Amino acid sequence: MAEKVIDFEVPIKVLADEYPDFVQIMYDLGFTKIKIPGMINSVGKFINLKKGSRAMGIPLEKIANEFSQRGYTIKNYEQNK
Amino acid sequence: MFDDSFSSVDVSEITSAERELIANGLNPMEIQNLCNVHAAVFKGSITDNQTTPAFQKPGHPVSTMKLENLVITSLINDELLPCLKKWQQDGKNEKYLQRMRSALKDLLKIDKHYTRKENLIFPLMDKYGITAPPKVMWGVDDEIRGWIKDANKMVNSKPLPDKYEIERSIEKATKEVLEMIFKEEEIMIPMLDEVATPEDWYAIAKEEPELGYTLISQPLPWKPTAEEIAEGKKKQPSSVAQELNQMAMNLAKTQDLKPKSESKPKKKMSVHERIAQRSKTEPTSLEFPSLDSINVKFDSGTLNLAELTALFKVLPVDLTLVDATDHVKWFSNSPDRVFPRTKAVIGRAVVNCHPPKSVDKVKKILADFHAGTSQKNEFWINLHGKIFVYIRYYALHDEDGNYLGCLEVTQNVTHIRGLKGEKKLLNG
Incomplete structure (x- = not known):
């Protein structure tokens, strides 16, 4: 199986298209607006996890931990932004 | 000649902004900050008018929005939160409480900033098929209005509520305001930049004065240059704009817009x-x-x-x-x-x-x-x-x-x- 990679600098839409469980994980992390129809197809193209973390006030570390635990490799993530 | 007329407007603009801010109760220390912003903004348009990106020109709706955001950010980080901290440490100091009151009163004026966004910028997003984000954002705007009102009520009620309740309330409101600024500048504006034309921005700029501003005086009138309009035609329609339009059309189909x-x-x-x-x-x-x-x-x-x-x-x-x-x-x-x-x-x-x-x-x-x-x-x-x-x-x-x-x-x-x-x- 190919390696699953969460790149913190890639648009969220790309990740959502690639990984079927991405949206639910994000929702559970507190990105509750992600499931509203039309959000991923608009905002999702302009926002990556680094921006999303700041916009929603959800720490990068929390996001990275959750995806690591789910078997993802974390890329372009530095804690000291 | 262009420079002369601009530099004179520059000065009067800044002084009238100063007067208004002081009259509105903003700490004069913040004015310095604002002056620097103004100076930076004007410098661009005077010395290098042709190459200054339209977004940075005074009076462009994006420039106005960012200028307000700078003042609001400064009001929170340089006045409201430091005063809160100092008041926390010495709960008897009326002076800091008074300054918190007047800072929160200023922060309430963010209503104008949001109203302009909701009535002028959101319709533009709509026009290009970006419909879900403005709806979500409007909901958050309303929540923020509520949190600021709550905090403002708290510092003005008698007897004063618990210190920590006041702290929580102010921190909640200010955190959300700052996050919204980030969303506006890092998400909303880049999205609009993909789709909106100089004519779109001009249409917005003309309507802004009627709705009013937050903690700044009315900016200079802005109008796109012929070059900018030509440039805008070249970039249109971008792939993203096309996609968004397609989405909007599909949506219209599914919603059956026939009477x-x-x-x-x-x-x-x-x-x-x-x-x-x-x-x-x-x-x-x-x-x-x-x-x-x-x-x-x-x-x-x-x-x-x-x-x-x-x-x-x-x-x-x-x-x-x-x-x-x-x-x-x-x-x-x-x-x-x-x-x-x-x-x-x-x-x-x-x-x-x-x-x-x-x-x-x-x-x-x-x-x-x-x-x-x-x-x-x-x-x-x-x-x-x-x-x-x-x-x-x-x-x-x-x-x-x-x-x-x-x-x-x-x-x-x-x-x-x-x-x-x-x-x-x-x-x-």
Whole structure:
């Protein structure tokens, strides 16, 4: 199986298209607006996890931990932004 | 010559901004910050007008938005939060509490910033098929308004609530305000940059003064240069814009934007009734008395275009017409409307023009009108405790009973409610 990679600098839409469980994980992390129809197809193209973390006030570390635990490799993530 | 006129405006602009800020209660220490911003903004436009990106030019809606955000950020980080901290450490110091009060009072003015965004920028996003994000953002704007009001109430109540409650409340409000600034600048503006043309921004810039500003004075008027307009044409349509437009069109298809009453007219009259009706009233028609004039011939008389225009200006009610597909079609632009409307609202889906908390009510009224189960509805509110506003909604139908749309009639009835006794023409 190919390696699953969460790149913190890639648009969220790309990740959502690639990984079927991405949206639910994000929702559970507190990105509750992600499931509203039309959000991923608009905002999702302009926002990556680094921006999303700041916009929603959800720490990068929390996001990275959750995806690591789910078997993802974390890329372009530095804690000291 | 250009430089001369600009540099003189620059100075007066800054000084009037300073005066206003001080009058509004902003700590003079913040003014320095603002001056630097102003200076930076103006420097760009004076020394290098041709190559300054339009977004950075004074008066461009994006520049105005960012300038306000800078002042708001400074108000929070350089005044409100430091004062909160110092007051926390020494709870008896009235001076810091007083400064927190005045900073929160200034922060309440963020309402203008959000109102401009909701009434001018959101319609632009709508136009390019970006419909979900503005709805979400409007909901958050309203929450933030509420949190600031809560915090403001707390620091002004007697006896003063618990210190930690005040701290929590202020920290919540300010955190959300700063996050919203990030969303506006890092997400919303880049999205708009993909799709909006210089003409779009110009249309917004022209309407901004009417809605007002947050903690800054009215910026210089901005107009796109010929080069910018040409450049905008080149970039259009970008791939993202095309995609978003496609999305909007698909959405329109699935929502079936045909007038709903066309498919199932609820109030249709029988042929007999219709003929009886027709014999009584003549259908409205157009008359062309000369090559350059048009009259609208109603059953009860004829009006020319000048008369029609003048009539809507003086009618003592504000009218807004929403068509059969629930999109805003027209409003009467009388000079002193109770609720100002901007031209950007025309063509918008009516559900997108209301704060999320009142959307359900609006939907219900329209659904009842479409279904024919109700023909009118009314509300009355006491605006700021001063103006009594009476708002009525009517379902419009054509002569055959087909649904045409909804007419909103808003009226300031304060004067009417106060009338006593009689005043007759005859009494002289």
